[in-house]
Amino acid sequence: MNAPVRLESLGQLGGPVTAEPIVRFERVSRSFAARRGNAAVYALDDLSLEIPRGEIFGVIGRSGAGKSTLIRLINGLERPSNGRIIVDGVEIDALSERELRPVRRSIGMIFQHFNLLSSRTVFDNVALPLEVAGVRAAEIKARVEPLLDLVGLADKRNRYPSELSGGQKQRVGIARALATNPKILLGDEVTSALDPETTGQILALLADINRHLDVTIILITHEIPVIKEICHRVAVLEAGKLIETGRAFDVLTKPRHPTTSNFVRNVTGVELPADLARRLRPEPAPGHQAVLRITFTGSHATAPVISRLTSILGIDVNILAGRIDSIGGEPFGALLVSVPGEEVTRLATISALAALQLKGEVIGYVA
Template sequence: MQPLSTSPHAASTPATDPAGPPIVDFQSVTKRFPATGEGAGDFVALSDVDLSIRRGSITGIIGRSGAGKSTLVRLVNGLERPTSGRVVVDGTDVAALDEKGLRAIRRSVGMIFQHFNLLSARTAYGNVALPLEIAGVPAGEIRKRILPLLDLVGLSDRSSLYPAQLSGGQKQRVGIARALATEPKVLLSDEATSALDPETTRQVLALLKQVNADLGLTVLLITHEMQVVREIASHVAVLDKGSIVEEGDTYSVFSRPAHETTRAFLEGVTGVRLPAFVTSRMESEAAAGRSAVVKVVFTGPTATDPVLAHLGRDLGIDVNILAGAVDEISGKPFGTLVVAIDREVLEPARRFIEARGLTCEVMGYVR
């Protein structure tokens, strides 16, 4: 895959600007669907959602099935209209547009799908060219646009193949190239990696990250996979039962989740599993003769500092490491250690650790 640095689209798209207006802005958005059963009330898919998507960002929207993620993304390109509130894309209120206006906004909002949605009777080239043909772009201009896109997604040697001749990852690359053909300002990804194996998922995520960097394109990533968000998203919002329960930059949300839904999602990504010999003996009461089981989260500029070694050296406090994991989120170091500290020296140990910018949580006590 080669960077598309010579594209005029890349030159014309501004980089991420935290101080500038959002490129997508959900303002008090509620979406209800009429009841289907007798006596049932309307189904509320989204409830009073306020969310701003920064220009040039990769923003992950996560939530369980039925949380409202797909409804949210369909509001951006006008496939659904809000029951109340406004969805503003690059200064335009999508719900206020007529059919002509909706066609224009859909050209500026590309979309890739979980199951590719390719036409089996068209080659890779033909699938990518389709939106331009529908828009009436001349064949010569189409070719000038499509060939660099196929090169960008690593399929310049597969342009004449049909979907049945392509792997799942290659099909998704065709889908990405097709979404980019109209030179959109926003790229929507609705569970685009859910049907792919882990290695192919990594390749597709790397491609999305490259597209974001090379074209300055805003990416809105809908997923239930926290690993996907951790891999490439600069920002994240958590949907639960139609409401935004937590949002912020990915590192802050992942390292210090405030809502129980976020914490539940993160258990398999940033959590540390305690061994059975600890959990089977853990108690909630801080009785004499017991040690505190403490989770220490390493984040920020001190994430790689040997704080526990300093604790033993400076205060003479022994620490027994029970479990741990070190990783990175959005390219920044992140670690979690679960340690046992004698109950008698717990408070000075906690003060020492927290004074260095780390967080402590007492999980229980063991003999």
């Protein structure tokens, strides 16, 4: 793979990052008429949301949550039934189809299944949006060649999609989405067709593009690991409603809604060993140990928790399972430990954890 060019050479139009959101939904609903006199079906229901300029913003939800509708509203492929949508200061739902065309050129789209034209080479696939816009051949070449360097496909410029791997096809899709020098990239499940190693490479490429080109990236996904890896903020949708939004780190480590908790459990939690799970009981009994889940974030993620608890309380603390990871570069961790099950010891342990600015909760008891 060729070494990537300096991203700064591809320059992004639009100036420095500001506090003004680049996308804003104001009480947006999108409904569809139901058959046989039933009530209308709402793909989005009274949704208000702000997406900051220059960030990587994730939108997550199960199938039917409204993710695809949200992305199609941003680029004007669908119109809201109610509410306003402002993209880069323009109320796009008030524009005619003709007025929408220049707005769409400032919004690139990356697809789940690549959507490459099999009869066109890599170079020609990337050049397609520029050809449609009527750009001259010399300008197309000057734009496309650095993009192929950027995505590591300069040596594949004359290959056809059938000759490429899935990851290479997605790199072509990313280069094509950048061809018109957009301010926003929309990604629709961009890694769900890729293997884990290739997924990591594509996410690293997107993070680099965001960091150096100041392109706002909005990723639609059902995969929490994608949010965890590169998103600055996240919105969680359920049945067309926004149920939770905020910094990805905060939402993933301190989810407030049960749906979000279900999404993040396997990513930020610690799985109980099978033998322990079978023996865990909800109520204490004489001689039982209390099993605690300890969650620690930020600067506390690497603190010597066990030695501090032992020193403060003078008790034995046994480690049952644990993990240390990061979300968007910020560390977090979780431990499963057991301590003597007497009430006074349990309460003292939780109090000591709170004093150390850590969260502790009893999840059960074992003999």
